[in-house]
Amino acid sequence: MDLISLLGKGMWAGFAALGFAILFNVPQRTLLIIWGLGAVGGLTKFLLLGLDVNIALSSLVGASLIGVLSVYAAHGKQAPPLVFSIPSVIPMVPGAFAYRMMLGLMELAGSTANSDNYLKTLAETTNNGLKALFILIAISAGVAIPMLVTRKDTFKRIKSSVEQE
Amino acid sequence: MDNTYTHIKETEAMLLNVGTLLMSSGASTGRVRTTVNRIADALGYNIELLITNRSLMLKVIDEETDHFVASLKRTSPHGVNFRVVSGISRMSWRVVEDNWNIQQINQEIDRLVALPHYPRFITLGAVALAGSSFCALFGGKGIELVVAFVATFAGMYVRQESLKKRFNPYVSIFFAAFAASILSGLSVKLGLGESPELAFATSVLFLVPGVPLINSFTDMIDGNVLNGIVRGIHGLIIAFAIALGLLCAKFLLNI
Incomplete structure (x- = not known):
């Protein structure tokens, strides 16, 4: 995959994240970081996709990267990690797959069960729906797990205990 | 005491x-x-x-x-x-x-x-920019990006207005999805750009229930299963409202 189009996708992912950040009314000091996290996550996902990695796995890696980085950003900018991570992963939502699944379901509902096309549409719809579902799970897990791992000892406490030692 | x-x-x-x-x-x-x-x-x-x-x-x-x-x-x-x-x-x-x-x-x-929210036109513009970013991510170019921008802007405007008029939140989302997909559907009808259906598919993505779905998963693996299920169903109803808006526009425009 050529570098320019990859960087372009990263940039667009950043802008999509920024739009959602403003919609969710995040503090102004976090906007630039959210753009960066969205871009890094998008870049990682599209880079892996270019290397023929499964789309759910690429989303998981991209989202986990965002999740981990947002814990660090949370400490630096004094805002909870979810303020950074949720807008940043939204560009990865499987909108296109969900859309195709919906179209497929509608087609299935409108046609008779023994027509030739039925099985083909059924297979495509199942495939798109499962992809959408697994990407969604991968994204939520990627964002949620770094937050849960660090929540028991919030980042602030981890750092102060390190300083005391 | x-x-x-x-x-x-x-x-x-x-x-x-x-x-x-x-x-x-x-x-x-x-x-x-x-x-x-x-x-x-x-x-x-x-x-x-x-x-x-x-x-x-x-x-x-x-x-x-x-x-x-x-x-x-x-x-x-x-x-x-x-x-x-x-x-x-x-x-x-x-x-x-x-x-x-x-x-x-x-x-x-x-x-x-x-504390103030972002000014209304900044929110509208930013969300519309996110809409055209989605279109670009799925491979849209040129005029398709403009269509996605305009459709998302209009959809978001409709959503804000219907929330202001105290419509049910799911109904507001249906209105927004319908407005956005009617506008982007017109570009499919008129055949603007190389692949106008990209703009059609991405113009409703600004409505995706990202926060409910991610919070649903966080709650569930945190042990708050009941709250997680409630949030998940809430997200699902939003997804249905989006689908319904898209469908209505599709049937009306016959595309």
Whole structure:
């Protein structure tokens, strides 16, 4: 995959994240970081996709990267990690797959069960729906797990205990 | 004794306020619990907390006298506001570190609630930009990006207006999805650009229920399964409302 189009996708992912950040009314000091996290996550996902990695796995890696980085950003900018991570992963939502699944379901509902096309549409719809579902799970897990791992000892406490030692 | 009683009462009201604000602004159940516990700890009270999606139940216990106050508060459906989540989280640390009293906390809460949102046209523009970014991510170029921008802008405007007119939130989302897909569907009808169906598919993506779905998963693996299910169903209904809007536009335009 050529570098320019990859960087372009990263940039667009950043802008999509920024739009959602403003919609969710995040503090102004976090906007630039959210753009960066969205871009890094998008870049990682599209880079892996270019290397023929499964789309759910690429989303998981991209989202986990965002999740981990947002814990660090949370400490630096004094805002909870979810303020950074949720807008940043939204560009990865499987909108296109969900859309195709919906179209497929509608087609299935409108046609008779023994027509030739039925099985083909059924297979495509199942495939798109499962992809959408697994990407969604991968994204939520990627964002949620770094937050849960660090929540028991919030980042602030981890750092102060390190300083005391 | 009267003094302790009023103090517990005030603490109770303040903690419920913090909890419901966090819940309606889009924090996960775990975060609501930690934050409320942290503030109560700092003020020297034991608490028991029941968190559901639409209401909070709290019991504040004074250890010395064994008095307690318990009450319920409804969570008002305000929509996601991360400025409040972030502000309350910061405040909770200052309560612990600088020993704030209830008056200081209440003042800070009032300040946070009064904080301005982004100006309306900036929000509309940013969301529309996100719409055309989605289109670019799925491979759209040139005129398709413009179509996605305009359709998303209009859809978001319709959503804000219908929320203002106090329509049911799901119905507002249906209206927004319908408006956005009618506009982008027209470009398919007119055959603008190379692949106008990309703009059609991406113009409703600004409505995706990202916060409910991610919070649903966070809640479930955190052990708050019931809250997670409720949030998941909420996200699912939003997805259905989007699909319905898209479908209506598709049938009306016959594409």
